[in-house]
Amino acid sequence: MTPPGPEDGLTGEPALAAAVRAVAAGGRLEATLHDIVEAAVARADATYGAMGVLSSDGRRVDRFVIVGMDGAAQDVIGRLPEGDGILGLLLDHPVPLRLDDLGAHPASVGFPSGHPPMASFLGVPVRVRDAVFGNLYLTEKRSGGSFTAADEEAVLALAAVAGLAIENARLAEAAERRRAWLQAATEVSTALLSGSGLDDVLHTLVHRAAALSDADGAALLVPRADDPAALTIVAAAGATDLEGVRVPLADTHVGRVHRSGTPELVEDIRADPGLGRHADVAAELSAGARSAAVVPLGEAVGTLVCLRATGREPFDADVLDALTAFAAQAAVALELAHSQRRERELQVRADRERIARDLHDHVVQRIYATGLTLDRVARSLEDLDPYTARRVERSVDELDETMTQIRSAIFELQDDPPAEPLGRRLSDVVGRVTEGSGVACHVQLHGDVDGLPGPLAHDLLAVVRELVSNVVRHAAATRVSVDVDGGRTPGDDVVVVVADDGRGLPARPARSGLANLEERARRRGGRLTVTGGGPRGGTTVTWRAPRDGGT
Structure with a gap:
């Protein structure tokens, strides 16, 4: 590729004006920077030009724009510069540098194989105010000799224009990222408040967080009432087999963030001391992962973790801030939905x-x-x-x-929701049935009544309700006792005994209600028995069924 020369009219002010117009046109950053490097090459009469642009954190060269060297030559050289030698010197000390012989400088590390010879050199920082975005380099004055102070002044002006272009591009990228984060938070909030399935919404939340933070994986961990010492992963992106994994709260980054409510960046999650004592959990959670961003959604809601794989740049403060804002909005939506x-x-x-x-x-x-x-x-x-x-x-x-x-x-x-203990529900049922009847009631519970399976608990409530209702309606009793033994192991019988001091069974008892109870017992592999109450009258009804029997 032949660089433009002075005869192309891109000297002095025309070159600077062309660069400013390229920035004002608002085109793609890569093309704009290429135009600026071309203008600098033309203005200083250089053979080669390049611009190294730093990453947003200033820790590495993010991109390298080259003018004057065709693709074949770049392929021969191989990898692009990484900031060593003279380039590294300019990164450490961002001030203009002019050299008569590039290779003679003490900081020079030489050229890779296949690199064209270069002697004269001019390097200037690309900056806006105190922010340094990279450096603009020129080599090999075409007319021979060294670059001049006038060349340096003109190239500094072009570098300032490049700094504005980079700053504007990054501001636009930041605005677009904020818009995307806001849209994602709105999407999650709308889904929650419109009644969408909670499980689907949580998976959407995790996938959106992973995509927008450029993470290789993400997980939402929530507390459970029956497991206060750990958080459980309920939704994951990038590794769905993580769902169900428990992460201990003690001495872990996740636990500290969850309890303190303060987000954290973790340089290497594999070194987490708490996970070190749980090798199985550490292996599942951090397989292939290195850095993490951990943000809280609230102690009652959960904690969000995003992970990046080994070899990738760790998360930065900007990503952590965006994740934190996203998590805060999602937490509010979750609370409102609840x-x-x-x-x-x-x-x-x-x-x-x-x-x-x-x-x-x-x-x-x-x-x-x-x-x-x-x-x-x-x-x-x-x-x-x-x-x-x-x-x-x-x-x-x-x-x-x-x-x-x-x-x-x-x-x-x-009836109260199933979360209400069965023993309390039985007592409430007996109390409601006998209320205002004048019949005194006494309830005794034995064994693991609250641990009975749902279908059996439903039958038990119906049996007690029916038997006590019969006493109140037909027995003319003054007292009724209800004794329920829930057993403790699957092989035990559940036994209900309802006894009253009433007038006893009539000569021709109505069997419709008792037949229903007998059917419930038979269905579960049990039986119903009815006996008189002895010399003092009354009736005792016993209903029994195995804890693990029937349907």
Whole structure:
């Protein structure tokens, strides 16, 4: 490639004006910097020109723009300069440097094989105010001799224009990154508040954080009530097999950030002292990873970790700040979504309570009154018309069964959520059934009642409710005792014993309710037995089923 010469008109002010126009045009940074280097080569009558642009943290050469050397020559040289020798000197001391013989300087490290010979040299920093963005280099004065002070002054002006171009490009990139982070936070918040599945939203959050922070992997760790000593990964990007891994809180970066609420950059997560005592966890969490950015979402919500692989540049403060802002917005959205879900649950609960109250206060009471009236009619007809009396009694039994079903629906509507311990729910059921009846109740619980599986717990509630309801409605009792033994191992029986001091079973007991309870026991491999209460009267009903039996 032949560099432009003085005859091209790119000397003095025309060259600077051309560079300024290139910056003002707002084109791609790489093309703009190439135009500026070309202008510098033309103005100083150099053979070769180059610009080394530093990374945003100033720790390394991020890109290298070359003019005067074609692709074939660059291929022969091989790797681009890394900032050693004279180039490193300029990075350490960003001041103009003019040399008559580049190779004679004490800092020179020579040229790689295949590099064209270079003698005269001019290097100036590319800066705006106190910020240094790189250096502009020129070599081999075409007319022979050394570069002049006038050359240095002109190239310094062009370097200042390059600094403005780099600064503007980085400001635009930063603005675009902020826009992308804000859009991601908005996306997560909208999904949460619109009722999307929490698991899907958490995975979206983690994947967006990984992509925007240029991470090789990311994970969201949350606390669990049953595991206070660790956090558990519930969503991961880049390595989904991490989900479910426990990370201890003690002496780990993750634990410190989670408890303090202060984000951290970790240079080498493999050296985490807490993970060192948990080799299996360390191997899973940091496999292939080195640096990490750890940001909190709140002690009750969780902690976000982004990882970069070994060999990559570690995260910088800008990424940590962006991640922290993103996590803060996501945490607010998570809290709002939780509040919304809780409000909806409370509203549903209130509706269920209202429906149950209406059923009890209106429907059940009217059916009960009708049943009492028909029961009196049946008794009055026993001697006069036994056939009609039996038909009326069957209707009373059907009304009793209807009330049983309605009461079951009422109690299921009023039952506390499954998180409520079963023992407390049993006591509440007995209390509600006997309330206002004048029947004194006593409840005893043995064994692991609260640990019963969900379907069996549901049956147990229904059995106790039905048996106590029968006592209140039919036994004319003053006392009822409920004894529940939940057993402790899968092979144990769950036993319910309900005893009252009432008038005992009638000569022709209605079997509809008891038949339902017998069916529940049979389905689970158990049985139901009914016995009299002895000389003092009363009835004892025993329902039993294996803890692990039936369906």
